[in-house]
Amino acid sequence: MSELNDLFRKRIGFPENEVITFETLEIILEKSAKAIPFENLCIIDNKKREITTENLTNKILEKNEGGLCYELNSIFYLFLIENGFNAALARGVVYNHAAQSYLTLGRTHVTILITHNNEKYLIDTGFGGNLPLKPVPLNGEAVTSDNGEFRIKKVNSEHGDYILEMKLKHKDTEWKIGYAFDSRKPIYDISEFNEIQTVIAEHPESSFNKHPLITRLTDEGNVTLTNTSFTQWVDGLVTKEEIDTPRYKELLKQHFDIKQ
Known part of the structure; x- marks a missing residue:
């Protein structure tokens, strides 16, 4: 077992020797959501570092900090790979409900896609309080977790070929769009997300460089x-x-x- 794998399990409180299966992923996702916060403190404090396995391990697993989507989903992706899953990363565009349109920053959301028994699923540990807490199948079937209901719809748009829809527990009565994402361009190199980090840190329309x-x-x-x-x-x-x-x-x- 690698250091990253051992440290991740320790951070979320999961036994170091227990084999992780597709069926136990929802336990891992829930433990991760409760242990590792979604936060932008390094952006606000101007302490951002290059997106590397070493830096993410240090920040999230050794210093016990959190991160934004490109950090949280990158470290979770690396953890999945360590545990034998067929996983890739994907980029997407978050929907702004106040403006009733997609954000104009480009594809700055990062999510995870896994393949299990020839079916594709979305996993997201970096979407603030909107986390599915279960793998969501790309076939349109809805899943229900402690955080609400989630489903994926096939679309063809400039933002991607699928959208994640959600109905958050205690908050939503109707389905609403979370984000669009592109499954056709899988990403395996997390260094690509340095570009996203720069946009998030410097773009005047970024919501994450204004206040903690x-x-x-x-x-x-x-x-x-x-x-x-x-x-x-x-x-x-x-x-x-x-x-x-x-x-x-x-x-x-x-x-x-x-x-x-």
């Missing part, structure tokens, strides 16, 4: 922290607290075990 954002799923729902607010979803009930800098640092340590 950190979120993760919990047993009861999810928690989301910015430098001005702390939001908790607990069994479908939401509470929001306006905060100052000292409280931000306190909550960062309390809920995400990150010190600043």
Whole structure:
């Protein structure tokens, strides 16, 4: 077993010698979503590093930080490969519901595709609070997890050949678009995502270079922290607290075990 494999299992609390099968992937996905936060702190602090296996291992598995989609799905992809899965990465475009259109930053979302028994599935550990927590088949069949319902629709658009749709638990009553992605251009080299990191860090329309954002799923729902607010979803009930800098640092340590 590699260092990455051992460290990943330790980070999410999964036995180091247990064989991971397709059927146990949902356990891994749920543990990952609760242990590893989606966050942009390195972008905000101007501490971004080159996207390499070594740097991602150091950041996420040794320093116990989180990351954005291109980091979280890259490390999960590497973990899948280590455990014998037929996996590839893919790029996509997130849908902006406020503007009722796709983001104009290009294909800056990164997701994972795996093949199992000649069927293709999407896996995503880097979509904030919108994680499927189960492999989602590309054949259109919906899956249900603790986080809601998810399905994939075949499309032909400038953004890709499929879209992920979701109906989040306690939040959505209708299906809504998560993002479009392109399955026809599989990616196996994570260094390609240095380009995405640059766009996310520098583009004026990027939402991730304005203020800190950190979120993760919990047993009861999810928690989301910015430098001005702390939001908790607990069994479908939401509470929001306006905060100052000292409280931000306190909550960062309390809920995400990150010190600043």
